[in-house]
Amino acid sequence: MGSGKVMTTAVPAKVKYEMVIGLEVHVQLSTRTKLFCSCSTEFGAVPNTNVCPICTGQPGTLPVLNQQALDYAVLTSLALEAQINPRGLSKFDRKQYFYPDLPKNYQISQYDLPLSEHGSLEIEVEGEAPRRIGITRLHMEEDAGKLVHAGAERLSGSAYSMVDFNRAGVPLCEIVSEPDIRTAAEAAAYAEEMRRIVRYLGVCDGNMQEGSMRFDLNISVRPVGETKFGTKVEIKNLNSFNSLQRAVEYEFTRQTGAVENGERIPQETRLWDEATQRTISMRSKEEANDYRYFPEPDLVPIRLTPADLAAYRQKLPQLPAQKRRHYREVFGLSAYDARVLTAERESAEYFERVVSLGVEPKQAANWVNGPVASYLNETRNKINEIKVTPEVLVELLTLINQGMISSRIANDLLPDLFGEGGSPRALVEARGLTQISDQGQLERVVDEVLAENTDSVSAYRGGRTKLLGFFVGQVMKKTAGRAEPQSVNRLLLSKLDQ
Numbered sequence: 001m002g003s004g005k006v007m008t009t010a011v012p013a014k015v016k017y018e019m020v021i022g023l024e025v026h027v028q029l030s031t032r033t034k035l036f037c038s039c040s041t042e043f044g045a046v047p048n049t050n051v052c053p054i055c056t057g058q059p060g061t062l063p064v065l066n067q068q069a070l071d072y073a074v075l076t077s078l079a080l081e082a083q084i085n086p087r088g089l090s091k092f093d094r095k096q097y098f099y100p101d102l103p104k105n106y107q108i109s110q111y112d113l114p115l116s117e118h119g120s121l122e123i124e125v126e127g128e129a130p131r132r133i134g135i136t137r138l139h140m141e142e143d144a145g146k147l148v149h150a151g152a153e154r155l156s157g158s159a160y161s162m163v164d165f166n167r168a169g170v171p172l173c174e175i176v177s178e179p180d181i182r183t184a185a186e187a188a189a190y191a192e193e194m195r196r197i198v199r200y201l202g203v204c205d206g207n208m209q210e211g212s213m214r215f216d217l218n219i220s221v222r223p224v225g226e227t228k229f230g231t232k233v234e235i236k237n238l239n240s241f242n243s244l245q246r247a248v249e250y251e252f253t254r255q256t257g258a259v260e261n262g263e264r265i266p267q268e269t270r271l272w273d274e275a276t277q278r279t280i281s282m283r284s285k286e287e288a289n290d291y292r293y294f295p296e297p298d299l300v301p302i303r304l305t306p307a308d309l310a311a312y313r314q315k316l317p318q319l320p321a322q323k324r325r326h327y328r329e330v331f332g333l334s335a336y337d338a339r340v341l342t343a344e345r346e347s348a349e350y351f352e353r354v355v356s357l358g359v360e361p362k363q364a365a366n367w368v369n370g371p372v373a374s375y376l377n378e379t380r381n382k383i384n385e386i387k388v389t390p391e392v393l394v395e396l397l398t399l400i401n402q403g404m405i406s407s408r409i410a411n412d413l414l415p416d417l418f419g420e421g422g423s424p425r426a427l428v429e430a431r432g433l434t435q436i437s438d439q440g441q442l443e444r445v446v447d448e449v450l451a452e453n454t455d456s457v458s459a460y461r462g463g464r465t466k467l468l469g470f471f472v473g474q475v476m477k478k479t480a481g482r483a484e485p486q487s488v489n490r491l492l493l494s495k496l497d498q
């Protein structure tokens with residue numbers, strides 16, 4: 001040192017940031033009646049017709065817990081591998097705040113002893129290995145009513161507001177994740193997997209337009225390698241996977257921009273604004289409510305015995321993540337096929353029935369994800385209601401596998417089978433569509449085709465071997481698609497290569 005040389009220091013590498021994301025999912029349990037009264041939960045009823053003294057908070061009324069809602073919440077907890085009542089019991093609490101949509105001025109929720117804790121859920125992002133996201137807790141609570149504002153989106157600024165209590169008292173499960181999520185794609189995958197699970201269980205219809213699932217997002221940024229969390233911002237009002245993903249992307253850009261400019265990120269609650277595709281500040285954490293929780297005196301705590309839990313476990317169906325693994329590891333399907341087939345419980349069951357009737361899983365996957373899925377997309381039909389039942393599809397595939405018809409003929413028959421149903425074998429026989437595999441008959445057709453296309457034959461022999469497809473096409477044309485393709489290929493090659 002000290003030689004007078006100029007010391008060069010490397011330009012510091014641009015800091016890379018990562019996100020720390022936690023999600024709260026509100027799942028509306030699809031019971032017929034509300035959580036603490038017998039009012040209907042039907043969506044879209046005339047405002048304030050599904051109400052009674054209990055869900056409108058009249059003095060002297062008492063709540064009674066809906067057993068079905070508890071059953072659904074327990075099943076959801078078990079599906080998320082959460083521990084039920086890890087501290088022996090769970091109880092309801094009153095969360096107190098004043099807002100026009102809350103008739104009792106408190107919401108019955110669960111505070112320090114939720115129904116279940118310490119669960120997890122497996123997500124799969126395309127091209128990445130499956131990953132587990134921790135679940136902190138799951139608790140039950142009642143929904144609030146709905147405010148309809150005249151002349152504005154929100155209470156502030158509107159000329160007047162109307163309240164509909166039909167929703168008040170509708171049963172919800174709030175499921176809180178650990179801050180384990182790192183990307184927008186993972187956040188969407190988590191929300192989608194949650195929707196799949198509750199739909200597999202039949203505890204929620206997953207209808208996002210009707211608000212059956214809603215998401216709140218907690219998000220902070222930090223330099224990669226940092227172990228401390230940054231300041232957490234909460235985003236509300238997310239009601240689609242798309243807005244969830246967009247909100248994460250928007251916040252990442254906003255928060256890293258602020259950090260790079262040396263700004264402090266305030267702890268606050270923000271709203272996702274669908275119209276402008278931005279988040280906007282709603283309130284700072286300093287103004288946060290103190291809910292003065294205290295135990296709900298009118299409801300007994302929930303205790304579940306090991307025998308109760310064993311009985312609930314019996315009711316659990318195989319879940320999407322288990323099915324995906326089984327499809328990959330036992331059926332040998334691609335991760336993509338496994339994901340598509342298990343997207344809905346009904347499609348998985350349809351596929352499994354086809355396989356159980358003796359079709360190879362790969363062939364079954366190709367037909368279910370191919371022609372059957374296209375038909376469902378075009379017609380908006382449900383897979384368990386179409387005329388091509390698993391039995392019909394298996395009969396059709398068996399005709400192919402026995403060499404009776406080609407795949408092409410099978411495909412051609414599908415529109416009629418989807419429209420009319422019936423037996424593929426009977427249809428093939430009635431229309432005379434059985435495959436021609438008689439070698440003598442095929443050879444005559446091949447000879448005819450070669451005699452009619454002498455120019456092409458010369459060209460082929462001169463090196464244009466791609467013309468083979470043309471000759472195959474001509475043979476298929478003459479036989480209305482019934483020629484057995486392998487024999488046609490073999491015969492053509494033996495004659496052309498002479």
Ligand SMILES: [Zn+2]
Nearest residue numbers: 037039052055
């Ligand atoms: Zn009621």
